[in-house]
Amino acid sequence: MDVIVKNLWLIPALPLLAAGVTALAKRPQRQFAATLAIGSMTLAFLLSCWAFIGTLGRHAGADVERQIHNVNWLQFGDASLKLGWVLDPLTAIMLVMVTFVGLLIFIYSVGYMEHDENFTRFFCFLSLFAAAMLGIVISNSLLLLFISWELVGLSSYLLIGFWYDKPSAAAAAKKAFIVTRIGDMGFFLGILWLYAKTGTLLFYDNGNGCLEQDALTRLVAQTTSVGITVSTGISLLIFCGAIGKSGQVPLHVWLPDAMEGPTPVSALIHAATMVAAGVFLVARVYPLMSGNLEGEAANTAALQAVTWVGAITAVFAALIAVAQNDIKRILAYSTVSQLGYMMMGLGVGGVAVGMFHLITHAFFKALLFMGAGSVIHGCHKEQDIRNMGGLRIFMPVTFVTYAVGMMALCGVPFFFSGFWSKDEILHEAFLWKPSVWPFCLGVFGALLTAFYMTRQVCYVFFGHNRDTRTSFSPRGLAYAGPHESPPVMTWPLVILAAFAVLLSLIGTPFWPWFQSYLSGHAVTAGFRWEALFVMLISILVVALGLGAGWWLYGRRPAKTAEAPDPLEEIQAGAFGVLRDKFFVDELYESTVVRLNARFSRFCHWLDSVALDTLVLIASHLVVGLSWLNRLIDEYVINPGFDEACKGVRNGGGFLSRLQDGQVQNYLRVLGLSLTVLLLLLTWGCGK
Numbered sequence: 281m282d283v284i285v286k287n288l289w290l291i292p293a294l295p296l297l298a299a300g301v302t303a304l305a306k307r308p309q310r311q312f313a314a315t316l317a318i319g320s321m322t323l324a325f326l327l328s329c330w331a332f333i334g335t336l337g338r339h340a341g342a343d344v345e346r347q348i349h350n351v352n353w354l355q356f357g358d359a360s361l362k363l364g365w366v367l368d369p370l371t372a373i374m375l376v377m378v379t380f381v382g383l384l385i386f387i388y389s390v391g392y393m394e395h396d397e398n399f400t401r402f403f404c405f406l407s408l409f410a411a412a413m414l415g416i417v418i419s420n421s422l423l424l425l426f427i428s429w430e431l432v433g434l435s436s437y438l439l440i441g442f443w444y445d446k447p448s449a450a451a452a453a454k455k456a457f458i459v460t461r462i463g464d465m466g467f468f469l470g471i472l473w474l475y476a477k478t479g480t481l482l483f484y485d486n487g488n489g490c491l492e493q494d495a496l497t498r499l500v501a502q503t504t505s506v507g508i509t510v511s512t513g514i515s516l517l518i519f520c521g522a523i524g525k526s527g528q529v530p531l532h533v534w535l536p537d538a539m540e541g542p543t544p545v546s547a548l549i550h551a552a553t554m555v556a557a558g559v560f561l562v563a564r565v566y567p568l569m570s571g572n573l574e575g576e577a578a579n580t581a582a583l584q585a586v587t588w589v590g591a592i593t594a595v596f597a598a599l600i601a602v603a604q605n606d607i608k609r610i611l612a613y614s615t616v617s618q619l620g621y622m623m624m625g626l627g628v629g630g631v632a633v634g635m636f637h638l639i640t641h642a643f644f645k646a647l648l649f650m651g652a653g654s655v656i657h658g659c660h661k662e663q664d665i666r667n668m669g670g671l672r673i674f675m676p677v678t679f680v681t682y683a684v685g686m687m688a689l690c691g692v693p694f695f696f697s698g699f700w701s702k703d704e705i706l707h708e709a710f711l712w713k714p715s716v717w718p719f720c721l722g723v724f725g726a727l728l729t730a731f732y733m734t735r736q737v738c739y740v741f742f743g744h745n746r747d748t749r750t751s752f753s754p755r756g757l758a759y760a761g762p763h764e765s766p767p768v769m770t771w772p773l774v775i776l777a778a779f780a781v782l783l784s785l786i787g788t789p790f791w792p793w794f795q796s797y798l799s800g801h802a803v804t805a806g807f808r809w810e811a812l813f814v815m816l817i818s819i820l821v822v823a824l825g826l827g828a829g830w831w832l833y834g835r836r837p838a839k840t841a842e843a844p845d846p847l848e849e850i851q852a853g854a855f856g857v858l859r860d861k862f863f864v865d866e867l868y869e870s871t872v873v874r875l876n877a878r879f880s881r882f883c884h885w886l887d888s889v890a891l892d893t894l895v896l897i898a899s900h901l902v903v904g905l906s907w908l909n910r911l912i913d914e915y916v917i918n919p920g921f922d923e924a925c926k927g928v929r930n931g932g933g934f935l936s937r938l939q940d941g942q943v944q945n946y947l948r949v950l951g952l953s954l955t956v957l958l959l960l961l962t963w964g965c966g967k
Contacts, residue, residue: 291327350362370798378414421482466517518568529620559626597620598732602732602735640697644780670745675762
């Protein structure tokens with residue numbers, strides 16, 4: 281076994297140690313906290329690269345070679361509970377992505393949070409967040425994965441509500457924590473069911489793991505009372521956890537509100553950590569969902585559910601993004617939509633299809649969120665795109681890098697990674713036999729993505745600046761207006777922009793290295809007719825979306841912040857529904873939240889009125905019975921017992937006098953007895 285496999289635990293342990301040490305640091309130790317956090321992520325990234333290099337060229341035929349290291353955690357009798365970690369291509373590529381993107385976000389945070397008084401605490405939470413996500417990635421045990429999973433939820437709560445003095449931030453943190461717990465409950469039930477059926481929570485254990493052939497055969501062969509296989513039932517419960525963490529419909533409502541946290545947190549959540557955890561979970565348990573060890577795409581009920589949830593989420597969130605005005609919320613709904621694409625890719629095409637989009641999305645979405653943070657920083661905390669405009673003049677580096685991220689997200693051909701990863705999902709959806717509708721929804725979502733991102737870029741970077749808070753010189757240069765961010769914030773943008781382009785090289789049909797790397801067998805290069813057809817549709821759809829966005833928002837940029845949205849002028853009713861997010865939050869408020877509140881009030885009434893009254897009645901009844909018992913004891917039982925004792929005592933005294941040891945008394949009694957006997961005999965004989 282390679283040295284790196286035995287010591288793979290060091291990768292999450294380094295940022296975890298940094299978080300622990302930083303937690304003990306004082307508030308003024310800002311440089312120490314930043315250095316420790318960035319240093320730990322740098323070392324974790326180097327170890328991840330070592331692990332990644334170790335997986336290159338280690339494919340064994342059609343199977344991916346996995347190296348595992350398991351240890352006993354708990355021993356109870358003859359049984360033991362093991363934890364462990366696994367190194368395979370899926371682990372390695374995720375480790376490199378999380379540590380590299382996370383490192384860039386850490387560096388960016390130094391500039392973005394420079395003036396925050398809780399700078400030290402922020403880097404403590406960031407390190408904990410990264411450590412938890414890395415723990416998920418390396419886990420060879422569903423239990424260890426779940427422990428890290430919950431630490432991710434805790435970290436997100438701490439970071440979303442980092443500015444806890446803002447009521448909206450505190451509410452968003454609670455909302456994220458509670459909503460994701462709903463999905464986690466299903467996940468936990470799936471874990472218990474899987475352990476009950478297989479006796480292990482290890483994924484791989486030399487043939488005895490729950491994702492290996494023997495366990496899969498048993499799970500697929502067993503059927504539940506509702507007619508589905510046990511493997512499908514467990515898969516759907518585990519998928520509930522992925523729905524919550526990855527913001528899929530209907531548990532997506534927490535993700536846009538998570539924008540209340542600092543922008544680096546948004547970038548970390550939406551690119552490298554939390555939301556990626558749900559997609560990674562589905563990829564990790566893919567053999568269970570597909571019912572085969574190779575993890576190839578299959579039309580099982582579980583994967584069909586993954587496909588449909590992903591396709592619906594992709595379009596649903598994209599529609600909402602069309603009518604949003606907060607620069608970060610637009611990107612948040614974009615993330616929800618792209619996560620839907622990833623789920624759809626996993627359902628229709630397999631692990632490599634969904635994971636390729638996850639990796640490319642991590643880079644260009646981190647770029648977009650950090651670019652949005654640069655815009656917010658340069659515009660003095662302004663987040664409403666209607667109050668921006670013309671920023672390409674004041675923030676050229678941010679504009680160019682943001683444009684790269686925008687084109688990658690839209691899937692502009694042929695030089696941007698998002699085009700190839702999205703196109704592969706559409707291609708597999710086109711070939712999906714159960715239904716053509718996921719493909720249609722995917723195409724419509726691609727059209728909407730190009731449209732709303734063009735709208736956002738036109739509002740933010742084109743036209744004239746509409747911020748009325750500042751004044752400008754005749755040359756258009758700002759005195760106190762927008763300004764470019766410092767190099768510590770712009771250099772990470774440049775690096776991410778480069779990767780948003782370069783990653784397109786590893787997954788094209790001409791060189792499908794990524795697919796071959798993850799699957800463990802050679803993937804044929806080249807185009808098929810249906811791939812060319814889907815690509816043509818994709819190009820036309822993206823061009824239509826970009827053109828429509830430019831026609832409405834680019835040709836005649838808004839002159840004032842109060843100017844109505846062109847789309848609203850065309851169809852005010854539909855635009856209002858999209859702006860209000862299909863009233864899903866209001867629906868939850870009027871149904872789930874209200875029912876929960878009423879149930880809580882009922883429980884309060886039951887506890888404070890009904891149960892307390894019953895307890896009071898019972899207590900009075902007990903007290904009354906105790907008084908009755910005392911009366912009976914003192915005035916009935918005690919006197920009767922005392923009289924009986926007195927009679928016994930008197931009788932004993934009388935008998936004691938008959939046996940006093942004096943002979944003359946005995947003779948008197950004997951004489952008296954004989955006299956009585958003679959009288960009785962005489963009386964009897966006389967009759």
